[in-house]
Amino acid sequence: MPPKKKKGKSNINKSKTKDKKTNEGGNELAEKYRRSALDVTVLRDHLALRGDVAQQAQSVGHDLRFRMRDVEDTGQSEKAGDEAILLREQLAQCQEELRAERKAHEQLQQEKDTTIADFQNKLDNMETDYEKILHDTLDSLTSQLAEARLRWEHESTVVHQEYKELLSDFGLNSLDI
Structure with a gap:
């Protein structure tokens, strides 16, 4: 059975102030959580985009290797040799782009893991603080x-x-x- 409420203006003002402080703490925590979720979503989208670019680079590299083998197999004249050189250069460029994308992907993955670990640490700290307050x-x-x-x-x-x-x-x- 809940306790009876006291009549008077001062009691109402005190409970409003208490509720306001409680709501501000809850709103702040909710805001932090919302920002964290938004950051994770942005990182996932960025990671997916990088994966698509890497996949495209691999596909182009595979196509260029295939074309280069075709050119070498046909054994044509100087034109085929020039095309083979051009294809090798394009293949090297695609491989370099692929290495750069993989490196960027790994860096992004590390940043994402670090961000998640930071958020988990903050969450653990908040949990400990709330537990202490409760006790x-x-x-x-x-x-x-x-x-x-x-x-x-x-x-x-x-x-x-x-x-x-x-x-x-x-x-x-x-x-x-």
Whole structure:
């Protein structure tokens, strides 16, 4: 059963301030999570684009090798030799582009892994902080409950003693009642 609400303006203002602080913390965490998810999505898209470029470079390299073999197999004249040289140059260029794309892909993958590790570390830290706050709050609540219990026990003992004295003043035994 929830506790009864106190009437008055100051109590309403205090709860609004508390809710506002709680919402601001939750909004900040949600904003960080949203930004993290957006960063991961951008990195995935960039990674997919790099993969497509690398695949195209491999395909072109394969086609050029195939054409170069065709030219060498036909054994044509000087024109075929010039075309073979040109194809070798194009193949070398495609292989260089492929190496560059692979290197960029690996670097992007490392950046993505680092970003994910950073976000995981931040998430773990936030989890630890919230856990500490929860434990501190529960410890404080337990302490306050223990103090209230002692206070009520003392007050009830005093009240019982007063009623016993009143009953004895009227000539009544408290155990009989």
